Amino acid sequence: MNKKVLFVVGSLREKSFNKTVAEYISKKLEEKGIGTSFLEYSKLPLINQDIEFPVPSEVDKVRNEVKNVDALWIVTPEYNGSVPGSLKNFLDWISRPVVKGNFGAPEFVKDKLVAVSGAAGKSEASLVIGEITGLLTRMGLNLLEEKVGLSLPAEAFQTGVFNLSNEQKAKLDNEVKLFIEKL
Ligand SMILES: Cc1cc2nc3c(=O)[nH]c(=O)nc-3n(C[C@H](O)[C@H](O)[C@H](O)COP(=O)(O)O)c2cc1C
Incomplete structure (x- = not known):
């Protein structure tokens, strides 16, 4: 069966440059017969332990999307040198147990392959990539070692x-190649 990859773009902006990057990567994966989709998570409530059991339907929806794919690909900007709040909120939600009394991330999150890319200013997204590396590793995901950060040109x-x-494009193509090897 064809493999499936879910893109999570760290910017909710409609004309996001990071979305452009994600669309480039997605096209490359599709050319190799890999199915891709984009997570819509702008309506996800803020993480709150008071509403975890049962969770709001939006949380169930994003959990199911994560459950139904073989891997995630996060493409994110850098907000004040760190992970955008909306993306961190999504990651916090999927890090939480589905069953009351359990601890840690559910089985469908643990060991799931995840790749990270980002587009930002002069930092080439190095700060957000550093932060999200720690975050995803602590969450128990299987993080692709190669991570590509790009600098946005003034023209953009x-x-x-x-x-x-x-x-x-060549840097992203190489990340795609390494990702497919692990998928
Ligand atoms: C709250 C906020 C904080 C930002 N902080 C940074 C930053 O630390 N480093 C950086 O390179 N760009 C920063 N930017 C600028 C973003 O790189 C720029 O807005 C970029 O277009 C965002 O990505 P997007 O096009 O995918 O939305 C920030 C933007 C916002 C909205």
């Missing part, structure tokens, strides 16, 4: 469109 901010350079 002027035009609102991010055209990936050939060099940036």
Whole structure:
């Protein structure tokens, strides 16, 4: 059966540059016969232990999406040198047990393959990649070692469109290759 990958874009912005990056990667995976989808999580409530059992339907929805795929691919901007709050909120939700009394992330999250890429300013997303590496490792996910951070050119901010350079595409292509080897 075909493998399935769920993209989680760390920016909720409609014309997100990180979404452009995710769409590039998704196309590359689709060309290899891998199914891809994008997580819609803008309506996820804020993590709150008072509403965990039972969880709101939006939480169930995103949990099922994670459950139904072989791997995740996170593509994220850097907010104040760290993980955007909306993305952290999603990760906090899936890190929580599904059954009351259990501890830690559910089985469908543990050991799931996850890749990380990001586009930001001059940092090349190195700060968010560093932070999310610690986070995903503590959550018990199987994090792809290769992580690609890209620097957004001034032109992207002027035009609102991010055209990936050939060099940036080559870096992502290599990440795709390594990811498929582990999938
Ligand atoms: C709250 C906030 C904090 C930001 N902090 C950083 C930062 O620390 N480093 C950086 O390179 N860009 C930062 N930016 C700028 C983003 O890189 C820029 O808005 C980028 O377009 C966001 O990615 P997106 O196009 O995928 O939405 C920040 C943007 C926001 C909204």
